[in-house]
Amino acid sequence: MKQTKNITPTNMVCICCPLGCSLTIIKSDNEWLVTGNKCLRGKKYAAEEMTAPKRVVxxxxxxxxxxxxxxxxxxxxxxxxxxxxxxxxxxxxxxxxxxxxxxxxxxxxxxxxxxxxxxxxxxxxxxx
Amino acid sequence: MAAALAAHQNHIKNILIIERDLELGGILNQCIHSGFGLHHFKKELTGPEYSSLIIQEIQKTNIEVMINTMVLKLGEDKTIHAINSDHGYMKINAKAIVLAMGCRERTRGAIRIHGSRPAGVYAAGTAQRLVNIDGYLPGKRVVILGSGDIGLIMARRMTLEGAKVEAVLEILPYSNGLTRNIVQCLNDFAIPLILKTTITKIHGAERVEGVTIAQVDDQLSPITATEKFIPCDTVLLSVGLIPDNEISHSAGIAIDQRTNGPIVGELRQTSKDGIFACGNVLQVHDLVDFVSEEGALAGLGAAKYINNDFDSSFTHTTIADNGISYIVPQKINVKNITDKLKLFMRVKNIFENSIINVYLGDKIIASKKEHKFLPAEMISFDLKKQDLINNSEKQIIVKIEPII
Incomplete structure (x- = not known):
């Protein structure tokens, strides 16, 4: 089991700034491959949302x-x-x-x- | 409160805050969600937390507060006519007055939705007060018209409290809410956002039984062939805010047709000598932090006015040109500015890859470049006093231009 690929990509909108980039996320090995982000914050946001999304209630x-x-x-x-x-x-x-x-x-x-x-x-x- | 604190800091002795509600804080008290204070307090607070912190500052001063008091009228002679159950009818005279009445919600009547008149049609902010302060759930199956921030926040709030939100409808091709709210209020709970769609009819005799929705064309007219029925028992309207200027009108204050608020100068002085205005009564803000900032300006202005340190003439005017829907302040007197002047404005439409330039004659004195400018997000500019003094031009023109 070298490559565990999540075949269906996840789409989400980045909320780090007003741009609202449309992100597409695919899991590859132990990494989240993020596309559509115009900056690094988008990549970090996507990884957090995919692993452990949290909210203040x-x-x-x-x-x-x-x-x-x-x-x-x-x-x-x-x-x-x-x-x-x-x-x-x-x-x-x-x-x-x-x-x-x-x-x-x-x-x-x-x-x-x-x-x-x-x-x-x-x-x-x-x-x- | 921000204006009162600023006036206090500028050595004004006799300050009175008149509040209609049972407590200070205004609309913040019902905005129990977080996201306030990132600029002003450098941390994320809920609405009540933000207002509580300001109330604590008020309590440390000798600023007087009169709650549960309704101002009926502001005379042209600056007499405040007010009423409460302790003192009955009162006439109050002040050297300077700061108006901070906020805004009201547009209602069903303002957007003329067809159909019957059943119970269950609420302005979103009214529903917010019912849920968050009074503890009532206005309905169980909800359709929300308008995707501004209040509509989005209420979609989440109603869902959390056990209601089913069938959809949020938006007549425009884009939402006027913050992206963060679309994600955390709608996407988190799988609530559909339907763009270019409106309600064409409300059904029901005693209680709302459903709505007919339809897509709209480019002229925003409903397309009959696309009509669809959604059963629901509640309709929430989040269709815009109007500055509440009834009192300003009674005082004969000049109103800007674009902002629906008073025309003001750099310290938020209105057309009436000694009367200032700040917050949502002046222009509908996105962030309470900017309301506090504007309140402080008006408070400073009132203090300077009382201390005879205020020049009531104007040296410059601001002009909202291509793509800009309005600018606050509309007039400027550089003599009242310390070193910087902040302009607030909104764009008319979504502009991508554009630059907003602030011109004084042919000279660009400030500019801002963005991938995207949204009407939903207020834009501000800091202008340097020096730039205004060193130029004989008296018109500050702001326009949006493509990046070449």
Whole structure:
């Protein structure tokens, strides 16, 4: 098994700059062969997207006693893309309590990613 | 807030911020996604995080804040007529006023979609507030018209919250959203983006039951033969923003027909002495960082005006020529500039392999070359004060030209 070739090439658009190069990626040996990129950033982006795509999830959770019914949250670090909906389901079952400060941990180590979900806003509660 | 902070830094003692909502921060509070602050704070923040950091700076000062307060009118004599539940009707007099009312969304009425009037048709930003602040999901099966950034962000947001987004439709042959948003909001969730297509009819009696969509020709007219029905219970419209200048009109401030915002000078002074404007009420921005920057300019202008260190005449005008849809500021007084002047502009169409040149007479004083200029991305130029002084020409002309 010298050459393991991924026969169907993957297409994606590079998001490193406004150019938006159309990339075509083929796996060859242990390397990703990227074409269509006009600079080196495109190659790096494609390799990351092919091996371990990650995203920061931003959403809201319910808050009791807050100024509004919801408080915005995010994952402190990017999490594996395939865990997005697992995390969304966990967020739907969580309830925060006011007062809460921006940066407070809402969920520790969400979905075993090693990443915390934190509040992205301060809510001191209803003023009246 | 940025204007108030800048005025404070320039030794203005009595500053009041009037806010209609229950908290400071404006639209940032509902923009819970990240991507804010890369320029201003040098890190990627969510909307509420960005506004919180600025609010913290406000709280360190003696700047007064009046929330839950509606400005009804701004008189030609600079009297602010406002109302809230604590004080009732108020008349407030100020030496200088900075307008920062932001913008409103274009509605179904503005683009005249045929059909019935069922529940379930929302402006995308309204839906964003319902989901992110009030905690309501406006619908379960969604068609989004318009592929600007708000439309794209809402496609992802509705999907994450369990709705099915059938498609995002765009009447133009290209999306006006950032490529990053197309990838991370649509491609990540396999939501189709259908270009050169619009909604021709909304169906449903009580609730939206579906939409008829059709491709458009080069004149943007729907082609009847291509009509297709998509069942859905919700339509989100992301079809443009209009600066909210009702208050500016009442004060008799001159408006630029291209930006729909006040005509302003280098420190964002309007046609009305002592009234300044900044942010989306002036021109629809892409990045909040530039809004903060513009707010600081207006705050500085207001401070200089109060300190009698402000020259209200103009020395130069800017002219949006070939391919440029508008330029802010429209007028310039070099005497109020320290060393650099920033011009903001947008191009009318997509231009590939082009160069934007800034002319003062025959002389090019700044230029920018790109593989691609997009109408969706605001372009800025730094001009040197020295270049403007050392030339007798008074018209700054900006045009886009092919690279030869």
């Amino acid at each position: 931003t959403s809201t959770v319910k808050i009791a006693g807050g100024l509004y019914p919801m408080i915005p949250v995010k994952t402190e670090q990017p999490i594996p893309k395939e865990k997005i909906f697992t995390i969304m389901n966990i967020l739907a079952s969580v309830r925060a309590v006011a007062p809460i400060t921006m940066g407070d941990i809402v969920i520790k180590n969400v979905a075993d990613t090693g990443v915390n979900v934190v509040a992205t806003k301060t809510d001191k509660g209803m003023p009246f």
